[in-house]
Amino acid sequence: MSxxxxxxxxxxxxxxxxxxxxxxxxxxxxxxxxxxxGPNGAGKTTAFNAITGLYVPTNGQILFEGKKIIENxxxxxxxxxxxxxxxGKYKERLEPTPDKVTKLGVARTFQNIRLWxxxxxxxxxxxxxxxxxxxxxxxxxxxxxxxxxKKQREETAELLNIxxxxxxxxxxxxxxxxxxxxxxxxxxxxxTDPKLLxxxxxxxxxxxxxxxELTEFIGRIRDDFKLTVxxxxxxxxxxxxxxxxxxxxxxxxxxxxxxPEEIQSNPTVIAAYLGEDKNA
Amino acid sequence: xxFFQTNLPYLLAGISTGGQYALIAIGxxxxxxxxxxxxxxxxxxxxxxxxxxxxxxxxxxxYVSVPVAIVATGxxxxxxxxxxxxxxxxxxxxxxxxxxxxxxxxxQNLALYVTGGLTKYYPPIPYISDSIEIFGAMTxxxxxxxxxxxxxxxxxxxxxxxxxxxxxxxxxxxxxxETAQLMGVKINSVISxxxxxxxxxxxxxxxxxxxxYTGVTPTVGGMPGLKAFVAAVFGGIGxxxxxxxxxxxxxxxxxxxxxxxxxxxxxxFTFVLLIIVLMFMPTGLFxxxxxxxx
Amino acid sequence: MDKTKKRDLIVSLGLIALIFVVxxxxxxxxxxxxxxxxxxxxxxxxxxxxxxxxxLNGFTGLFxxxxxGFMLLGAYTYAILTIPVEARAAVYQYYDGGIVQFxxxxxxxxxxxxxxxxxxxxxxxxxxxxxxxxYLAIATLGFAEIIRAIFQWxxxxxxxxxxxxxxxxxxxxxxxxxxxxxALCIGIIVMLINSTYGRAFKAIRDDEIAAEAMxxxxxHHKRLAFTISxxxxxxxxxxxxxxxxxxxxxxxxxxxxxxxLLIVVIGGIGxxxxxxxxxxxxxxxxxxxxxxxxxxxxxxxSLHLGLLRPGFRKVVFSVIIMAIVLLYQRGIMGDKEFxxxxxxxxxxxxxxxxxxx
Numbered sequence: 001m002s003x004x005x006x007x008x009x010x011x012x013x014x015x016x017x018x019x020x021x022x023x024x025x026x027x028x029x030x031x032x033x034x035x036x037x038g039p040n041g042a043g044k045t046t047a048f049n050a051i052t053g054l055y056v057p058t059n060g061q062i063l064f065e066g067k068k069i070i071e072n073x074x075x076x077x078x079x080x081x082x083x084x085x086x087x088g089k090y091k092e093r094l095e096p097t098p099d100k101v102t103k104l105g106v107a108r109t110f111q112n113i114r115l116w117x118x119x120x121x122x123x124x125x126x127x128x129x130x131x132x133x134x135x136x137x138x139x140x141x142x143x144x145x146x147x148x149x150k151k152q153r154e155e156t157a158e159l160l161n162i163x164x165x166x167x168x169x170x171x172x173x174x175x176x177x178x179x180x181x182x183x184x185x186x187x188x189x190x191x192t193d194p195k196l197l198x199x200x201x202x203x204x205x206x207x208x209x210x211x212x213e214l215t216e217f218i219g220r221i222r223d224d225f226k227l228t229v230x231x232x233x234x235x236x237x238x239x240x241x242x243x244x245x246x247x248x249x250x251x252x253x254x255x256x257x258x259x260p261e262e263i264q265s266n267p268t269v270i271a272a273y274l275g276e277d278k279n280a
Numbered sequence: 281x282x283f284f285q286t287n288l289p290y291l292l293a294g295i296s297t298g299g300q301y302a303l304i305a306i307g308x309x310x311x312x313x314x315x316x317x318x319x320x321x322x323x324x325x326x327x328x329x330x331x332x333x334x335x336x337x338x339x340x341x342x343y344v345s346v347p348v349a350i351v352a353t354g355x356x357x358x359x360x361x362x363x364x365x366x367x368x369x370x371x372x373x374x375x376x377x378x379x380x381x382x383x384x385x386x387x388q389n390l391a392l393y394v395t396g397g398l399t400k401y402y403p404p405i406p407y408i409s410d411s412i413e414i415f416g417a418m419t420x421x422x423x424x425x426x427x428x429x430x431x432x433x434x435x436x437x438x439x440x441x442x443x444x445x446x447x448x449x450x451x452x453x454x455x456x457x458e459t460a461q462l463m464g465v466k467i468n469s470v471i472s473x474x475x476x477x478x479x480x481x482x483x484x485x486x487x488x489x490x491x492x493y494t495g496v497t498p499t500v501g502g503m504p505g506l507k508a509f510v511a512a513v514f515g516g517i518g519x520x521x522x523x524x525x526x527x528x529x530x531x532x533x534x535x536x537x538x539x540x541x542x543x544x545x546x547x548x549f550t551f552v553l554l555i556i557v558l559m560f561m562p563t564g565l566f567x568x569x570x571x572x573x574x
Numbered sequence: 575m576d577k578t579k580k581r582d583l584i585v586s587l588g589l590i591a592l593i594f595v596v597x598x599x600x601x602x603x604x605x606x607x608x609x610x611x612x613x614x615x616x617x618x619x620x621x622x623x624x625x626x627x628x629x630l631n632g633f634t635g636l637f638x639x640x641x642x643g644f645m646l647l648g649a650y651t652y653a654i655l656t657i658p659v660e661a662r663a664a665v666y667q668y669y670d671g672g673i674v675q676f677x678x679x680x681x682x683x684x685x686x687x688x689x690x691x692x693x694x695x696x697x698x699x700x701x702x703x704x705x706x707x708x709y710l711a712i713a714t715l716g717f718a719e720i721i722r723a724i725f726q727w728x729x730x731x732x733x734x735x736x737x738x739x740x741x742x743x744x745x746x747x748x749x750x751x752x753x754x755x756x757a758l759c760i761g762i763i764v765m766l767i768n769s770t771y772g773r774a775f776k777a778i779r780d781d782e783i784a785a786e787a788m789x790x791x792x793x794h795h796k797r798l799a800f801t802i803s804x805x806x807x808x809x810x811x812x813x814x815x816x817x818x819x820x821x822x823x824x825x826x827x828x829x830x831x832x833x834x835l836l837i838v839v840i841g842g843i844g845x846x847x848x849x850x851x852x853x854x855x856x857x858x859x860x861x862x863x864x865x866x867x868x869x870x871x872x873x874x875x876s877l878h879l880g881l882l883r884p885g886f887r888k889v890v891f892s893v894i895i896m897a898i899v900l901l902y903q904r905g906i907m908g909d910k911e912f913x914x915x916x917x918x919x920x921x922x923x924x925x926x927x928x929x930x931x
Contacts, residue, residue, distance in 0.1 A: 131789030548723030551716030
């Protein structure tokens with residue numbers, strides 16, 4: 001019996017009258033690579049945003065390592081507007097801010113790269129270590145945390161080394177080519193010591209060669225860092241190559257789930273997604 | 281009835297001040313809607329309008345000098361935009377704002393130089409500066425005229441924005457600056473028009489305001505300007521109806537506070553009100569809710 | 575790498591020491607009434623408040639306009655607590671000598687000035703720090719105005735002396751005093767900015783959402799930056815009180831905040847040395863260098879300059895500011911710091927080019 005890292009139950013996100021995610025239930029087990037696919041606007045990123053605490057779900061529950069971390073039910077204005085199902089099943093309001101979720105061990109990357117643009121490659125990773133500090137503002141200002149600072153710098157250097165970014169560590173992050181910027185975002189996420197890594201379209205904008213490299217890279221970091229990975233992706237070769245399981249979303253709702261083979265032969269998926277866009 | 285009687289003058293004064301603030305606030309909110317710029321110099325444009333009336337009135341009859349000053353203020357607004365903001369169109373937002381503060385500084389110092397630091401007095405304008413009696417309360421006629429003028433001008437403005445070509449262009453630009461530009465909207469003329477309209481309204485507001493409070497000093501635009509800006513934020517900056525409603529609320533509250541004998545706090549109260557509103561509605565009464573796209 | 579850093583640090587400290595020596599010598603040589611000392615005193619005080627504002631606006635990306643209010647809190651705290659007991663009856667003549675009947679040493683007074691400003695900043699930060707850019711600006715500006723009104727309220731006269739002046743508190747005579755206090759405070763701010771917290775602040779400035787997603791608690795860090803910035807604004811308020819020898823709430827208007835913001839932007843948002851340099855330049859040009867423009871008796875040869883009369887200096891000054899704002903959009907320093915290494919590299923670069931030619 002494998003350990004359940006992430007479990008999402010009946011997750012619904014509704015903005016005004018628009019249901020972006022509709023009663024999504026899914027899970028990710030320890031060590032798995034799970035992909036979330038679906039056409040644009042299917043609600044994949046919105047689901048990620050809910051898992052990481054950026055958006056508050058309208059209804060549903062999210063558990064991390066068996067512990068309830070996020071829960072909500074339709075209240076206030078949403079009470080009347082709510083169009084999803086499972087109303088009344090959840091009773092609690094648990095809305096942690098994103099930093100709290102990250103602290104538990106969930107790290108993410110962004111679809112549209114969000115590096116800290118004025119900072120060097122090195123500092124982008126180093127800043128992500130800030131969360132694991134033991135210093136407070138006084139000890140940090142007066143350099144009483146020198147040992148910790150040194151350790152963080154060493155760890156950062158090591159991480160950059162592993163990810164092949166050490167040579168460019170002093171460059172401003174915006175000067176990197178696109179592929180390396182994506183890789184830096186992953187490095188930054190890894191610096192927070194995550195157990196679960198959420199990748200939002202890691203291969204977006206990459207050519208087939210780069211995508212192939214990335215496939216290998218994701219597999220490698222999963223093993224090296226003992227990670228569990230959940231990713232949103234459009235490149236089907238990447239998804240089918242690497243995923244243990246796949247969830248397919250369309251118009252906010254789950255339309256299929258299973259292993260890559262099952263998904264590839266699933267008629268609903270083919271109709272909704274693969275059939276329309278064979279090149280994706 | 282007694283309460284009504286004692287507070288009526290303050291209520292009337294409040295409606296009147298509110299109307300004057302509304303005329304200034306529109307200039308703030310329109311510029312913000314289009315350029316996302318807090319035009320700190322707007323309060324000083326308001327002051328300059330008054331000085332122009334004062335100086336031109338010594339050569340020209342009032343019925344000429346007031347319209348001339350109003351038109352000149354429109355030109356001033358146009359010139360300020362061309363000199364101080366246009367060169368910074370692509371610069372970071374902070375630069376334009378600093379330019380606005382610098383412009384405000386320049387206008388105040390110019391006024392200081394021209395007036396020699398002496399308080400100038402606004403000429404009484406026949407008819408609107410006359411005293412009248414309403415429900416047993418003595419007041420100047422301007423108190424009654426202001427809300428009417430304000431409402432008429434706002435209706436005119438709303439019609440311009442709704443039905444004319446430039447108005448449609450304005451709405452397009454405030455919705456999405458870049459797309460509007462790509463669609464062939466002449467950004468520069470839209471922005472100029474915005475500044476001209478804002479300044480014209482401020483000039484009218486200034487005529488009404490200083491018919492009531494006649495002393496004009498170089499920094500006199502500061503407080504009414506700031507309050508009009510607060511009114512614009514209060515209503516949700518960028519929204520014209522918001523600015524107008526905000527202005528009336530602030531004008532009335534401020535004068536009622538004065539009526540209660542808390543004159544020290546009449547300015548501060550405006551801000552208390554603002555902060556309370558912002559605590560519950562972080563983008564004002566009618567402001568657009570912003571959600572960050574991830 | 576580390577070696578050059580260490581060398582740079584030593585050189586910078588040496589430079590600062592040199593500046594102190596020069597000022598000390600100047601004080602011995604020049605008459606104490608020289609405008610130079612006025613400019614140096616006020617310049618150093620403005621440098622501190624400008625750097626504290628830069629910490630917020632430039633390094634944390636919080637657009638706050640409350641600086642004058644926190645300076646007011648600092649100035650009043652210092653004045654109220656340090657007026658000698660025997661002078662209180664004269665100062666608080668309309669309020670029976672006031673309600674505070676003790677006084678604290680100067681250094682304690684300055685520290686408490688910072689603490690009180692920081693405490694109020696903490697309270698104010700709770701409701702307003704989640705507001706976005708311009709809304710935050712106007713809310714903080716509003717708080718500064720509210721504070722000003724409260725301090726002028728005659729019901730609090732026993733404490734604040736209402737709208738009357740506070741005076742007779744200890745002041746400084748030597749320029750070295752504000753220099754030392756400002757240098758110490760700015761040094762601490764620089765150390766903060768270079769620490770792990772400073773890096774977190776910059777992350778918030780660059781991308782708030784990414785910062786939060788990487789585990790940086792936004793509310794906590796924003797409040798921290800706001801409180802610390804206000805602490806130093808409070809201290810500079812205390813220094814300003816000492817410089818002026820009197821304190822009155824009516825002078826801490828929003829115009830003062832605008833002035834400080836101008837200094838910050840002219841120096842370069844995100845540059846500490848920029849803020850310092852531009853403070854001195856700003857104070858020197860507004861109070862000293864352009865003073866001849868106010869004199870209507872100025873002649874060039876036999877030409878009488880008719881435009882010159884009181885007030886012209888300020889017009890010229892504001893034109894200069896507008897020119898700088900329009901021509902140097904990123905300020906004199908941009909977001910870089912003044913460093914000898916860079917100048918050396920520049921110079922050697924020039925030299926090399928010449929050699930090639």
